Every structure is written in structure tokens, then in C-alpha cells.
Amino acid sequence: MAESVKVLISEEDVNSRIRAMAEEITRDYAGKQIHMICVLKGGSFFMCELAKRITTQVSIDFMSVSSYGSDTKSSGVVKIVKDLDESIQGKDVLVVEDIVDSGRTLSYLMEMLRDRGPASLRLCTLLDKPDRRVVDVDVNYTGFKIPDAYVVGYGLDYDQRYRNLPYIGVISFD
Ligand code: IMP
Ligand code: MG
Numbered sequence: 001m002a003e004s005v006k007v008l009i010s011e012e013d014v015n016s017r018i019r020a021m022a023e024e025i026t027r028d029y030a031g032k033q034i035h036m037i038c039v040l041k042g043g044s045f046f047m048c049e050l051a052k053r054i055t056t057q058v059s060i061d062f063m064s065v066s067s068y069g070s071d072t073k074s075s076g077v078v079k080i081v082k083d084l085d086e087s088i089q090g091k092d093v094l095v096v097e098d099i100v101d102s103g104r105t106l107s108y109l110m111e112m113l114r115d116r117g118p119a120s121l122r123l124c125t126l127l128d129k130p131d132r133r134v135v136d137v138d139v140n141y142t143g144f145k146i147p148d149a150y151v152v153g154y155g156l157d158y159d160q161r162y163r164n165l166p167y168i169g170v171i172s173f174d
Contacts, residue, residue: 005152005162005169009144014126014154014168015049017143021124022053025094025141033057035091035118037084039109040064041163042098045155046126046143050096061086065105078108093118098155099127103135110137126154127168144168 025034034054038047040062051058064082093113100106106123114121124141131148146168152158153165162171 001173003158003171003173005165005171007167008146008149008151008170009168011166014143014166018046018049018126019053021141021143022050025050025124026055029054029056029092029094031056032092033059035088035093036060037088037093037095037113038062039095039097039105040082042155042157043096043126045163046098047096050124061088063109065109078105087116088113089117090119092120093122095121095123097123097125099129099151100125100137100139101129101132103133103137106137106139107135127151127156 034056036047036051036058038044038060041064044062047060051060061084062082063080063084066079066081095106095110095113097106110121110123122140123138125139126143128139128142128145129148130145149170150158151168152162152171153168155163156168157163158171162169
């Protein structure tokens with residue numbers, strides 16, 4: 001089986017959208033420190049690019065949850081693989097994700113974080129596949145809404161590969 005990747009969103013388009021999102025977030029959090037939580041591993045590329053363009057104070061932490069194996073379908077099981085290093089109590093927390101698909105991971109994660117008493121809690125995702133939603137999730141900032149296809153690049157993987165592509169591509173197997 002030959003894998004191939006076709007560009008869905010170009011590097012230029014991703015970068016200019018991230019710049020616009022960073023400006024919006026900077027305005028919304030004026031005078032505040034944003035505590036960005038990156039959901040590993042997929043969200044890491046997006047979080048760095050976003051954080052670099054935000055001009056208010058930023059601190060970062062990382063968390064790793066898993067709901068997928070090396071398959072492209074959701075197992076529906078969410079497990080904390082790595083918890084945060086610091087408490088989020090009283091902080092203005094912005095969760096940064098690569099993609100919201102079924103919504104299972106994020107709905108679980110947001111509920112768990114809310115219980116830890118942040119001053120505010122918002123969600124920012126680079127990609128959203130609304131057609132695939134099974135569980136409702138409130139997304140505050142969305143980069144792109146995309147059709148139901150398996151995408152890779154900009155942090156997103158297929159079987160741990162392709163995360164380093166500087167664009168978003170659709171993978172196919174011919
Ligand atoms: P959800 O719980 O179904 O919303 O999916 C959450 C996670 O599944 C995302 O954070 C991704 O890591 C992974 N995922 C979902 N769709 C894709 C995709 O198209 N490409 C790569 N990873 C995906
Ligand atoms: Mg993810």
C-alpha cells in the first residue's frame with residue numbers, strides 16, 4: 001500500500017491564520033497572563049507558533065492524554081499519560097489542541113481541568129472536524145473547520161509519522 005499526502009492547507013495559510021488567532025487572543029487577554037496548556041504531542045507545533053505571536057504574558061505546561069492507538073478511529077477511552085507539572089488554580093488557562101474530532105478527549109479534559117479551579121478556562125484548536133462530533137465541546141478559538149478526512153502535519157501524525165510537515169495534508173492509501 002502506497003501512502004501519499006495531499007496539501008489541504010498550505011504553510012502560508014496556516015501561518016497567517018495562526019497570526020490572526022494570536023492577535024485575537026492577545027486582545028481578549030489584555031493585561032492578563034495566559035497559562036497555555038498544550039495537549040501532547042499533536043498540539044505542540046501549534047502551541048509554539050501561537051505562543052510566539054502572542055504579546056501578552058504567557059506561561060506553558062504540558063499534558064498528555066490518549067484516546068487513539070496507531071489506528072485512525074477513536075477508541076472512546078481517554079487516559080492521562082502525563083499530568084501537568086503545575087497547579088492551574090486561579091490561572092487564566094487556555095488549552096491548546098491540534099484537532100477536535102469526536103470531542104471525547106476534549107470534553108473529558110475540559111471537565112477535569114474545570115474541577116481544578118482555574119480563574120478562566122478556554123479552548124483553542126487549530127483544526128475542527130464538526131461532522132465527526134459525538135460529544136459537545138465548547139471551542140473558543142478555531143483555526144480551520146475541515147471536512148471529515150484523516151489529516152497529518154503541523155503536529156498531527158499517522159502512526160507517529162508526518163508531524164513535522166509544515167502544512168496540513170490529507171493522507172491516502174492507494
Ligand atoms: P477526539 O477525542 O475524537 O476529538 O480526538 C482527539 C485526538 O485524536 C486529537 O487530539 C488527535 O490527536 C487525534 N486525531 C483526530 N483526528 C485526527 C486526524 O485527522 N489526524 C491525526 N490525528 C487525529
Ligand atoms: Mg491531540
